[in-house]
Amino acid sequence: MGLTTVERSTGPALWPAIAERLRREIAERYEPDDFLPAEAELAAAFGVSRLTLRRAIDELVAEGLVRREHGRGVRVLGPDLVYAIDRTTRFTLRLEEAGLEGRSVLVAAAAVPAEGGVARRLELAAGTPLARLVTLRFAKDLPLCLITHFVAPPEADVVLGTYRGGSLHAFLAERCGLVLERRTSLVTARLPEPEDARLLRQPATRPILRVKGVNVCARTGRPVEYSVTRFRGDRIELLVEAYPRPTGDVAAVPGAGAVAAPLPPSERDQPGDIVP
Secondary structure, X not given: OOOOOOXXXXXXXXXXXHHHHHHHHHHHHOOOOOEOOOHHHHHHHHOOOHHHHHHHHHHHHHHOOEEEEOOOEEEEOOOOEEEXXXXXXXXXXXXXXXXXXXXXXXXXXXEEEOOHHHHHHHOOOXXXXXXXXXXXXXXXXXXXXXXXXXXXXXXXXXXXXXXXXXXXXXXXXXXXXXXXXXXXXXXXXXXXXHHHHHHHOOOOOOOEEEEEEEEEEOOOOOEEEEEEEEEEOOOEEEEEOOOOOOOOOOOEOOOOOOEOOOOOHHHOOOOOOOXX
16 A cells, blocks of 8 residues: 555644545545455554554544445445536435435525625625525535525525525425526635535545536526535536537536636626635
């Protein structure tokens, strides 16, 4: 494995450094369903006790990177979900299609004024009252993504008054008669904010996949929701469907998940914007 002993000191415990070393080894050298070397071999390679080695592996198990299998060892896990970004992007539906049990937890809800890029993307005047929600989405007990939703009026009041969790799009369809479809998606790899990393149960040094999306009323095209989704990059693979591209310069394919440069002004971050 190319492992070396970790530096000993009288400071912090050794297991976090071992866990980080194993994360790198898994990312660089292992495929899903591979097994790590036996614990005794790993402990000897790192020059630590088996108790310390087990604590490091416990951390990787909690993060969903590996799984202990009785009589076989520690198996490397692959991404749990191939997530398609298309016109009808819905987290709960995607999990059901993959045969996974999903749930959504409401982390925070507040009324906020529309500002900067949020106001532009929702095509609203600055100061318009919005609903700002934060939801955490799970597959079984593993957090997969954290979403900040900005919902435009008049749906904002309904959401703040009665939404308590679950699929937000199903809620809007049931309570407001709205069917939403994705207008644009913009995907970026970046490091998570410390609180996002805590909620996603991942190290702050591991990149996430951030998807900024605008969802509109399928019937009228009115922007209803602007969302910023932070996916765990180690548990999600994003599938962007290809759409026929007309001739000439293209800014965006209407309704498609993929966005081609140059972006329209309303989709660009501007100096001074606060990007969730």
